[in-house]
Amino acid sequence: MVALTAAVSASGIAYWLNREAVLTRAQDAVLRDFRQEMQNRAGALPVHPTQDALQRAASQMSASSQHFSVLLVAQDASDKTVYGNSGGINGFALEDVPESLRAAVNKQQQVTGSNKEPHHLYWQRIVERGTPYLVAGTKVIGGGPTGYMAKSLEPEAKDLNSLAWSLGIATGLALIGAALLAQAAATTVLKPVHRLGVAARRLGEGRLDTRLRVSGTDELADLSRTFNNAAEALEKRVAEMAARDEASRRFVADMSHELRTPLTAITAVTEVLEEELESEAGGIDPMVEPAVRLVVSETRRLNDLVENLMEVTRFDAGTxxxxxxxxxxxxxxxxxxxxxxxxxxxxxxxxxxxxxxxxxxxxxxxxxxxxxxxxxxxxxxxxxxxxxxxxxxxxxxxxxxxxxxxxxxxxxxxxxxxxxxxxxxxxxxxxxxxxxxxxxxxxxxxxxxxxxxxxxxxxxxxxxxxxxxxxxxxxxxxxxxxxxxxxxxxxxAGGGEQDRETDRNDGSGKEAS
The missing domain is CATH 3.30.565.10 (Histidine kinase-like ATPase, C-terminal domain)
Known part of the structure; x- marks a missing residue:
């Protein structure tokens, strides 16, 4: 987009500058020659010339180096309007001159310190039947005919069309170059960034073995190395945490299993002591009775804790x-x-x-x-x-x-x-x-x-x-x-597999609460 904007802008500016330069150069040469011819040929005519004199002067003026068509308009001795036409453009007539241009030519200006002449040379560009023309007009100072000129700008238009085609081809080549540069940028910059984004998403999904291929020594290569190092460190840390967690679960499970054997014997003893406490014979010394009740209570509590730990290990192990x-x-x-x-x-x-x-x-x-x-x-x-x-x-x-x-x-x-x-x-x-x-x-x-x-x-x-x-x-x-x-x-979970754990509900209501 930057190359497109730059190419189009540069081409547009170049075309506009060249167009103005070409038209201004051609226009200045034609107007200068027309002014000179009006001074030399039309200025030499009497104030009230005949039509033949006007026709002859118009033909001489059109034979100048610029080869423009000329129309001279004047009043003869009987105040009749006469015309002299070079006939260079299929009968250049007064109707071919824009009305606004005729009005400007015929309007007498006030003579002041900055405006020393009552009439000036005026020009206008027109397009007639698809062909551009430069039309100009002026009056002879001091009295005499009014002259109009028409010059075809078709050669200049062809040159400008050639320039436009050249600029269009240059713009197209610039765009092709820009596309190639964009492809190179995508290959060297955008694709590695895209791969980095994909790798980051994979890492976020838990695939800790994700790594990037590193090539080169630029900033993106350094970023890829940093990502690989971070992913490796994260994978190592997660593996260590998983190992510690597994070891902790195994320890709790092993400890719970190991405690069950002595707890079974202790529970049997406490049940006997509890029966002695509740018996009518009163076989327990009153001084020892609080300690016995505490042992019975804490034994029951320890048994519940071990059963709870066993239950937790089953959930953790997924069994x-x-x-x-x-x-x-x-x-x-x-x-x-x-x-x-x-x-x-x-x-x-x-x-x-x-x-x-x-x-x-x-x-x-x-x-x-x-x-x-x-x-x-x-x-x-x-x-x-x-x-x-x-x-x-x-x-x-x-x-x-x-x-x-x-x-x-x-x-x-x-x-x-x-x-x-x-x-x-x-x-x-x-x-x-x-x-x-x-x-x-x-x-x-x-x-x-x-x-x-x-x-x-x-x-x-x-x-x-x-x-x-x-x-x-x-x-x-x-x-x-x-x-x-x-x-x-x-x-x-396996087609309704039966529970493989030991059922600890013995109907006594002594479950974890």
């Missing part, structure tokens, strides 16, 4: 699987509340007959964590509501078919709301983080900080989601959204 069954959602919530003796503290608002195909054990884990968290950190009563979402228009959502099977897709929405002070705004983004506790001053609270994280992972494995918010009326609201049928997830 957690769903064992699906047709679940009556309201009955499942009621069983979860009843197993943990929460009936007096929890209000259930759920229609009977809402079925979903889910993993009952994992749903129980989610509910236990959400309700237990509301009871522990919120305020009673805790309200649990269930509704359907995404059902067909005009219906009530997916309904159970024969045997309680889910017949239509959609969502089951479960809300757990407490009546406590709510969740601080700065805590809301972190409530599902692992080991996160809102109160840093109580690091040894009963919870492990993994309950909500495990609940969220169990929701995700179903293809669902959990969100936390504060109710405008007060209290925290946790919203669980689960698909009515999670079968497609198990099919995508």
């Amino acid at each position: 957690a699987r769903l064992v699906l069954d047709d679940v009556n959602v309201a009955d499942q919530i009621t069983a979860c509340i009843d197993a943990r003796a929460w009936l007096d503290a929890v209000e259930l608002d759920a229609e009977r007959g809402i079925h979903a195909r889910l993993d009952p054990r994992r749903l129980d884990v989610i509910l236990a964590n959400l309700i237990g968290n509301a009871l522990k950190h919120g305020g009673s009563p805790v309200r649990v509501s269930v509704r359907e979402a995404g059902g067909p228009a005009g219906g009530s959502g997916a309904q159970a078919g024969e045997g309680g099977r889910v017949t239509e897709d959609g969502e089951v929405v479960i809300q757990v709301r407490d009546h406590g002070p709510g969740i601080p705004e700065e805590v809301l983004p972190h409530v599902f983080d692992r080991f996160y506790k809102a109160s840093a001053s109580r690091p040894r609270s009963e919870g492990s900080g993994l309950g909500l994280s495990i609940a969220l992972e169990n929701a995700h494995i179903h293809g669902g989601e959990i969100t936390a918010a504060n109710s405008p009326e007060g209290g925290a609201v946790f919203t669980l959204r689960l698909p009515r049928d999670a079968s497609r997830l198990t099919e995508a």
Whole structure:
């Protein structure tokens, strides 16, 4: 575009300057010769010449070096207008002279200090039948004929057309050169920049092995080397982080497995001690009883923590699987509340007959964590509501078919709301983080900080989601959204492969909360 603008501008300016120069040069020569002929030939005529004298003078004037056509107009002795025509352009007549030019020639100017003559020479360019002409006229000073001249500018027009063609060819060659230069620029500058952009996008998509081919020693080559170095450093750093993360996961998994064996023995002992505490015989020394109760409580807490860590490692390793069954959602919530003796503290608002195909054990884990968290950190009563979402228009959502099977897709929405002070705004983004506790001053609270994280992972494995918010009326609201049928997830994960992990729900209600 720059070359096009420059070439067209240069050609236009060159054509205009040359046109003015050519026309001005031809025009000045013709007008100078015409003036000279008017002084020599027409000035020698009497004030009232005859037509023959005018005709003879016109013929002599047209024979000058410029070969222009001449028309002389005068008044004879009887005040009759007579004409003398050289006949050079098929009878050059007064009608061929523009009216404006005739008026200017015949108009007498006022003689002043700056204007010493009453009449002047006037000229005008016209086009007649496609041919340009220079037409001029003047009067003889002191009385005498009025002379008009017509000169064809066709040779000059041909020269200017040749110049225009030459400039057009030069402009075309300049544009071709500009195109070649643009191609060279695209090859040497734009294409490497494009490749760099493509490589950056690939790197942003996670393809850390992306590298650029480096050639040359210019700034783009330096930029490509810098990009390659940055990509190599990033790949190395990500590999190191992945290795550390894998080592950390393996350590947690190994530690959890190693702790289970001694914990099994410790748990058996604590169960015996707990039975002794609850027996009527009272076999435990009253002085030792608080310590025994503390050991039993902490052992149970440690066992829950190890089970939670085992669950987390399954999610991290991608080995957690769903064992699906047709679940009556309201009955499942009621069983979860009843197993943990929460009936007096929890209000259930759920229609009977809402079925979903889910993993009952994992749903129980989610509910236990959400309700237990509301009871522990919120305020009673805790309200649990269930509704359907995404059902067909005009219906009530997916309904159970024969045997309680889910017949239509959609969502089951479960809300757990407490009546406590709510969740601080700065805590809301972190409530599902692992080991996160809102109160840093109580690091040894009963919870492990993994309950909500495990609940969220169990929701995700179903293809669902959990969100936390504060109710405008007060209290925290946790919203669980689960698909009515999670079968497609198990099919995508391997055709409904059965869960290979150890089921830790023993019906005692001692799961993570």
